[in-house]
Every structure is written in structure tokens, then in C-alpha cells.
Amino acid sequence: MLDASLSEISTEGFVGFDLEKLASRAVNEMMIRNFGRANASVNLQDILAARKSLIPLSLEKISQTESTTSWKDIGGLDSVKQLLIQTLEWPTKYASIYAACPLRLRSG
Secondary structure (H helix, E strand, O other), rough: OOOOOOHHHHOOOOOOOHHHHHHHHHHHHHHOOOOOOOOOOOOHHHHHHHHHHOHHHOOOOOOOOOOOOOOOHOOOOOOHHHHHHHHHHHHHHHHHHHHHOOOOOOOO
């Protein structure tokens, strides 16, 4: 049984094969953590450790890099920045308010 909420684990974009790999890696993490002990079980820390190094099948061939550009590097776009924040961050940050709203953001 897991000792904390599974909502801490992001599996967005995962397919069944990715979940199978995640479970297998979590079991391996548990076995490493409990080497030689009987009656061990997988806990949230094992799953988080397994998730840290797992790249979903849909993202394996995609180069993932972090941008070094900051908002300070882009001058004069304060209104654009505010619009992007309202469009992308607010629905997550204020989820309870947006849940009551009849409009939905496009996805896919």
C-alpha cells in the first residue's frame, strides 16, 4: 500500500507500456532499498525514484532542453507575458475557479 498521494506522480503522455516500465522500475527500486529483507513493498519514494529517470515512449526521440531565455531578455512584451500567464498558468493555479467556468481550454 502506498503511504502518500499518487497525485505527486506525473504520468501525462504515458501509454500502457510506459506504466509497465514504471511499475517494473519501482519494484527494482524497492528491491535495492530492501536488499535481503522479506515482506518488502513498493512505496511512493520507489515510484518517484523510478519516474525520475523514465522517459515516456512518446518523448523518447524528442530532444528535451531547457530554455536559457528569461522574461528579462524580452523587452516591451509585458502585455504578452500577462496574457500567456493568464492563459497557461491560471487554469492550473486557480483550478477550483476554472472548474466552475463553462469554457474549456483546447487540448490535444
